[in-house]
Amino acid sequence: MHEDPPFDESELSAEDLAILxxxxxxxxxxxxxxxxxxxxxxSANSIWEGTASLDEPDDMLIIFLTEVEEDITAMQQVMKRxxxxxxxxxxxxAALRRLGHKIRGTSGAVGYLKMSEVAxxxxxxxxQAIHAMIQPATAYEALTHTLKVLExxxxxxxxxxxxxxxxxxxxxxxxxYANLSIDLDQPLSGDMPRTLAxxxxxxxxxxxxxxxxxxxxxxxxxxxxxxxPTPSTSLPPVQALRPTANGTQPLTAPLAPPVRQEFAxxxxxxxxxxxxxxxxxxxxxxxxxxxxxMDNAYKQVETAFQDxxxxxxxxxxxxxxxxxxxxxxxLSQLPESHTSSSLITRIFQNAATRNDPRRRRGKSDKTxxxxxxxxxxxxxxxxxxxxxxxxxxxxxEAMADxxxxxxxxxxxxxxxxxIQVEYLARTTLVRNDTLLMRQAPLSTLMPQLRDVVxxxxxxxxxxxxxxxxxxxxxxxxxxxxxxxxxxxTILETCTNNVTxxTxxTxxxxxxxxxxxxxxxxxxxxxxxxxxxxxxEVGFSREVPGGAMQTLREQIRLLNGTLALERNAAGGISxxxxxPRIRGVVQCLLVRVADQHLLIPLSHIRRVxxxxxxxxxPLYQLRALLDLxxxxxxxxxxxxVILMQALMEQAGGExxxxxxxxxxxxxxxxxxxLESHLQxxxxxxxxxxxxxxxxxxxxxxxxVASYKQNMAHQDPAYEAQGLARPLKILVADDSAYLxxxxxxTLQHTPYQVIEARDGLEALDLxxxxxxxxxxxxxxxxxxxxxxLLDIVRHNPRFSAIKIxxxxxxxxxxxxxxxxxxxxxAYLIKPSPGEKLLTTIRELLPQYAS
Amino acid sequence: MLGLAxxxxxxxxxxxxxxxxxxxxxxxxxxxxxSLLIAQNDYVxxxxxxxxxxxxxxxxxxxxxxxEPSSANSARLASGIIGxxxxxxxxxxxxxxxxxxxxIKMAKTYA
Numbered sequence: 001m002h003e004d005p006p007f008d009e010s011e012l013s014a015e016d017l018a019i020l021x022x023x024x025x026x027x028x029x030x031x032x033x034x035x036x037x038x039x040x041x042x043s044a045n046s047i048w049e050g051t052a053s054l055d056e057p058d059d060m061l062i063i064f065l066t067e068v069e070e071d072i073t074a075m076q077q078v079m080k081r082x083x084x085x086x087x088x089x090x091x092x093x094a095a096l097r098r099l100g101h102k103i104r105g106t107s108g109a110v111g112y113l114k115m116s117e118v119a120x121x122x123x124x125x126x127x128q129a130i131h132a133m134i135q136p137a138t139a140y141e142a143l144t145h146t147l148k149v150l151e152x153x154x155x156x157x158x159x160x161x162x163x164x165x166x167x168x169x170x171x172x173x174x175x176x177y178a179n180l181s182i183d184l185d186q187p188l189s190g191d192m193p194r195t196l197a198x199x200x201x202x203x204x205x206x207x208x209x210x211x212x213x214x215x216x217x218x219x220x221x222x223x224x225x226x227x228x229p230t231p232s233t234s235l236p237p238v239q240a241l242r243p244t245a246n247g248t249q250p251l252t253a254p255l256a257p258p259v260r261q262e263f264a265x266x267x268x269x270x271x272x273x274x275x276x277x278x279x280x281x282x283x284x285x286x287x288x289x290x291x292x293x294m295d296n297a298y299k300q301v302e303t304a305f306q307d308x309x310x311x312x313x314x315x316x317x318x319x320x321x322x323x324x325x326x327x328x329x330x331l332s333q334l335p336e337s338h339t340s341s342s343l344i345t346r347i348f349q350n351a352a353t354r355n356d357p358r359r360r361r362g363k364s365d366k367t368x369x370x371x372x373x374x375x376x377x378x379x380x381x382x383x384x385x386x387x388x389x390x391x392x393x394x395x396x397e398a399m400a401d402x403x404x405x406x407x408x409x410x411x412x413x414x415x416x417x418x419i420q421v422e423y424l425a426r427t428t429l430v431r432n433d434t435l436l437m438r439q440a441p442l443s444t445l446m447p448q449l450r451d452v453v454x455x456x457x458x459x460x461x462x463x464x465x466x467x468x469x470x471x472x473x474x475x476x477x478x479x480x481x482x483x484x485x486x487x488x489t490i491l492e493t494c495t496n497n498v499t500x501x502t503x504x505t506x507x508x509x510x511x512x513x514x515x516x517x518x519x520x521x522x523x524x525x526x527x528x529x530x531x532x533x534x535x536e537v538g539f540s541r542e543v544p545g546g547a548m549q550t551l552r553e554q555i556r557l558l559n560g561t562l563a564l565e566r567n568a569a570g571g572i573s574x575x576x577x578x579p580r581i582r583g584v585v586q587c588l589l590v591r592v593a594d595q596h597l598l599i600p601l602s603h604i605r606r607v608x609x610x611x612x613x614x615x616x617p618l619y620q621l622r623a624l625l626d627l628x629x630x631x632x633x634x635x636x637x638x639x640v641i642l643m644q645a646l647m648e649q650a651g652g653e654x655x656x657x658x659x660x661x662x663x664x665x666x667x668x669x670x671x672x673l674e675s676h677l678q679x680x681x682x683x684x685x686x687x688x689x690x691x692x693x694x695x696x697x698x699x700x701x702x703v704a705s706y707k708q709n710m711a712h713q714d715p716a717y718e719a720q721g722l723a724r725p726l727k728i729l730v731a732d733d734s735a736y737l738x739x740x741x742x743x744t745l746q747h748t749p750y751q752v753i754e755a756r757d758g759l760e761a762l763d764l765x766x767x768x769x770x771x772x773x774x775x776x777x778x779x780x781x782x783x784x785x786x787l788l789d790i791v792r793h794n795p796r797f798s799a800i801k802i803x804x805x806x807x808x809x810x811x812x813x814x815x816x817x818x819x820x821x822x823x824a825y826l827i828k829p830s831p832g833e834k835l836l837t838t839i840r841e842l843l844p845q846y847a848s
Numbered sequence: 849m850l851g852l853a854x855x856x857x858x859x860x861x862x863x864x865x866x867x868x869x870x871x872x873x874x875x876x877x878x879x880x881x882x883s884l885l886i887a888q889n890d891y892v893x894x895x896x897x898x899x900x901x902x903x904x905x906x907x908x909x910x911x912x913x914x915x916e917p918s919s920a921n922s923a924r925l926a927s928g929i930i931g932x933x934x935x936x937x938x939x940x941x942x943x944x945x946x947x948x949x950x951x952i953k954m955a956k957t958y959a
Contacts, residue, residue: 626957671858676892676949677958685852685859693852693859695958 061161064110064736068154071099075122075147081457082140092457093136094544096143097126101778103150105807106734109829114163115153117170121146121177124184138180145176271444271477272437280433287426290419297419300412308405315398322391435581438478442526442533443471445484452488453522456495463519464495470526473533476581479558483578486554487524487537490574494543495522521569528580532560532602535576540569542759548786559585559670559683561698564782564790566763572781577602585670585696587686588641591661593627598668598686598696605642607662618656624681624702630660643699657699670696680705707798725751726843727770731761731787732805733779737828741774741805744832750839758782762790765797772839775822777806777813785820792821801842805830849955850876853895855886861952862895868948869928889942892949904933912938 078092078099100122108116122143129139149169156164177184385393446468453459453466475483521540526533548564551574555562560578567573579585579602587598588607618640622629632638639662643655670684677685681702686694728750730741738754745752753768755761759781765773773791777784784804791797804817807828814825824838850862862884864876878897885896912931928944929937 673859674892676953677852677859677861679958687854687857687859691854693854695852 060736060739061110063739064106065154065157067106067735068103068115071103072147072151072154075099075150079140079143079147082136093126093129093139097123097130098778098780100124100126101807102734105828106736108807109737109740112153112157112163114167114170115150115157118146118150118153118173121173121184122150125177125182128182128186133186134180134182138182142177142180142182146173149173271440273440273474276433276436276439280430280437283426283429283433287423287430290423290426293419294416294423297412297416301409301416304405304409304412308402308409311398311401311405315395315402318391318395318398322395325388325391435476435584436474438476439474439580440477440480441471442473442475442480443468445480445487446471448484449487449491449524452491453495456492458495458520465519465521467521467523468525469523470528471524473526473528474580475533479578479580482554482558486551486558486576489547489550489554490537491522493547494539494572521571529577529602532577532600533580535578536573537576538567538569538573539571540567541571542757542781543572544781548782548789552789556672559672561700564762564786566759572759584667585684586665586667587696589663589666589694590621590639590641590659591663592621592625592659593630595625595627596663596688596692596694597621597625598666598670598694599641599699600696601665603643603699608640608642609637610640618658619703619706620658621697621699622658622660624657624699624706641699655699655703668694704792704794704798725749726772727751727753727768728772728774728839729753729755729761729764729768729770730774730805731755731758731779731784732774732776733757734776737776741835744835748836758784758787761787765791765800769797770800771843773800773802774805774835775802777804777808777817785816788817788820788822801839803835803838803842805835849952849958850878850897852958853884855893855895858893860886860893860895861958862897863948863952865896865898868951887941887945889945892945894945894948894952907933907938 075096078095082092100119103119104116104123107113107119125134125139125142125146128134129136134142152169153163156162174184450466453464456464458464518540521538523536523538525536525538528534551562555576555578558578560576562577563575565573565575585598586601588601588604590597590599639659641657641659643657668686670686672678672684673682681698681704682695683698683701684696686696688694726749728745730738730752732738732741733756735756738756742752742754750772753764753770755764757780761773761775761779762782764770775784775787779787782790784806788802788804791800791802801824802822803824803826804814804822805826805828806813808814809827817825823842826835826838850864852859853862854860864872864879864882865885866879867874867876879899881899882897883900885898887894887896912933914931915929915937928940928947930940931938
């Protein structure tokens with residue numbers, strides 16, 4: 001029987017209450033084994049109910065204890081590194097936090113709540129150290145004691161199969177924390193449970209209210225676990241100075257990453273390469289020289305135009321005279337006519353002329369239609385010419401003048417046009433030169449990147465080679481400014497947040513058959529592809545995760561793409577692709593229905609006019625964009641765009657996109673869309689020449705979103721998978737929890753695959769293509785968010801249903817996971833039936 | 849949502865004001881004789897398509913009378929109204945813009 005906990009539950013947060021209730025549930029299972037006396041299927045449904053209900057309790061306990069022992073060993077390694085003094089404590093504390101989190105969750109699930117609470121102390125203290133809420137030395141001091149208690153709990157479990165009977169260890173730890181001014185309840189930016197209110201559990205009956213438990217003196221502890229509370233003012237050797245490139249630096253330096261002020265604002269100056277500057281001057285001078293030709297051509301056009309205007313004016317005057325003359329003549333002949341318009345008069349005149357029988361005889365007709373047979377004008381024989389002939393003569397001269405002026409104008413205009421085209425070409429050259437002036441080689445970033453790598457934990461622990469190729473690639477300095485923190489994030493994360501190797505996760509290449517360890521290789525390889533840069537940042541070994549979402553945000557600022565793959569060395573490579581000039585993208589302007597859209601040229605492999613062979617499906621851009629279907633003439637050929645997506649490196653499908661028409665290839669300045677206008681697969685907008693809005697598409701993302709929507713809307717979409725057994729991939733770094741899930745699912749038709757970390761899960765995803773991914777958040781190498789982000793950005797994995805299975809219970813984590821594309825979120829400990837129900841709900845076509 | 853338009857070099861969403869407030873689910877179409885009003889707050893710029901009947905000098909607060917509960921026949925309209933001037937609703941544009949941005953965010957397509 002148990003008593004109510006001696007605390008007021010109303011004082012606890014919802015999160016703590018949820019955890020507490022979960023623990024209560026565990027307790028009730030253990031205290032009432034009869035209640036778990038269910039059929040086998042029901043037994044399997046209780047995956048977190050402790051060793052008592054498991055089919056192989058001894059095996060499970062051994063798995064648990066082995067795992068905790070490994071984790072504590074790993075913690076000790078990290079503590080040793082901290083004791084040596086290190087410039088990168090955040091990485092060490094992050095490792096401690098993760099290990100503490102793991103032990104807290106696992107031991108809580110098994111029912112060892114004292115150990116779970118002590119592990120939560122590790123997690124909280126490490127978190128506070130990471131956020132610079134406590135000094136690293138203070139954190140180290142506290143963690144040293146906490147780790148000893150954790151070891152003691154483990155030794156008790158190994159020896160007696162039960163935790164220490166009383167709370168003195170934990171109470172003493174709290175005294176130490178108080179002496180060190182550590183407040184475990186201090187709010188953090190994270191959401192982990194603060195000090196867990198001690199629940200009642202077997203063997204841990206709290207003292208009756210009002211009866212204080214006597215605190216043992218330190219000497220009552222076993223000698224090896226004695227704890228000597230030390231005030232923070234007399235801290236031991238942790239105060240040692242840490243070595244840096246410049247000598248030493250006190251350990252008390254703030255842990256928060258330094259703000260890179262140089263990138264905080266627009267730079268006041270840019271550095272310009274001399275050859276770019278020379279080119280600009282040369283092209284500008286040529287452009288200037290062209291001004292004279294342009295002015296001359298303009299003047300010629302102007303002169304020709306004035307001549308034409310003069311000829312036109314003369315012609316109009318003559319036309320008026322001629323018309324008046326004819327009108328008077330006609331008026332005398334046709335008194336009944338009252339027309340006043342010269343035009344009408346002329347019409348009458350023409351009509352009369354046409355009806356005049358003399359017209360056919362020729363002379364009058366020739367007045368209006370001069371022919372070559374007409375006699376030459378003779379200035380010496382003027383008497384034979386009438387006034388009408390004189391007027392006609394003048395009219396012809398005026399017409400000739402007009403024709404001549406018109407020809408001159410046309411010629412002048414053509415000259416001007418040619419010069420204008422040339423001028424525009426030179427202007428483009430100057431513009432390009434101006435853009436190039438902002439470019440600088442990638443090598444300008446290398447000193448600081450090399451510094452990041454060579455001062456990292458890895459570099460100080462072992463031989464590390466940093467190789468760079470293609471650093472002569474020139475990139476806009478704005479892009480470099482954005483690229484620099486991105487590359488530093490990758491390098492810092494992967495070379496500092498070192499997860500200690502444990503016996504269960506041997507690191508490749510580390511030491512084989514007693515040979516010398518292979519040097520750790522980090523490489524950076526860049527190459528320019530048209531207006532873009534392809535960049536690989538490679539690590540010869542597995543690297544810790546946690547930065548994927550930050551990187552995704554940073555790469556978005558660059559209008560680029562990011563992929564992560566295992567490389568030939570067995571490690572990890574980050575593949576980045578981004579424009580060399582910020583905002584300017586070379587695009588293919590295409591038409592689909594009545595919409596004009598842009599596709600980055602660098603994403604396109606080629607264009608075909610017949611659908612290429614191959615198993616990969618052909619997508620209609622019209623359908624991807626949910627545009628109405630249009631009638632296509634039979635036999636009409638529509639262009640097919642073969643995409644050159646990064647997914648190809650992952651062995652993904654070759655995307656083929658059917659469009660209505662290719663209009664042009666253009667270079668445009670792309671602007672990001674406001675947040676409320678952002679849609680999957682639309683990466684930016686451009687204002688077209690007609691003032692219309694053109695959308696820039698990311699076809700791979702568009703296809704992924706489309707497939708995801710289709711899978712949601714139509715269960716039959718995945719019906720082709722009905723014949724094979726459902727595969728479920730469990731990605732969790734806790735062997736105990738993986739085993740528990742296995743036991744839950746052992747009586748189901750599901751085939752279960754296990755992954756020990758995010759990277760292994762990514763590898764298995766490609767090979768096994770599971771239907772469901774059960775994903776923990778806290779994992780080494782790639783954490784759950786990283787993996788979720790990668791999976792949701794790869795169209796190949798769009799059909800996979802992702803269930804987060806984590807002890808992170810806050811809304812913040814849940815929202816983040818759902819935003820990244822998780823389908824469901826379960827909090828450990830989670831009843832097995834709930835897990836099964838969730839799987840069935842996500843895969844309704846398999847429910848039967 | 850009517851679509852996207854260019855405004856000062858950037859793309860903005862264009863909403864049919866009447867369709868938005870009436871909660872119409874049908875695909876909006878540009879009304880003949882409508883004008884584009886550009887509404888902006890610190891966070892969002894949205895084009896509002898509406899038929900302009902007349903323009904008024906700046907209204908005094910006392911000339912705006914409070915809204916009768918039955919006047920607004922849609923919840924969306926009721927939440928975006930300051931009051932009535934003669935027989936016209938006076939809209940609270942800043943707060944309406946935030947709701948509009950959310951509405952646009954939820955829309956599957958741009959039109």
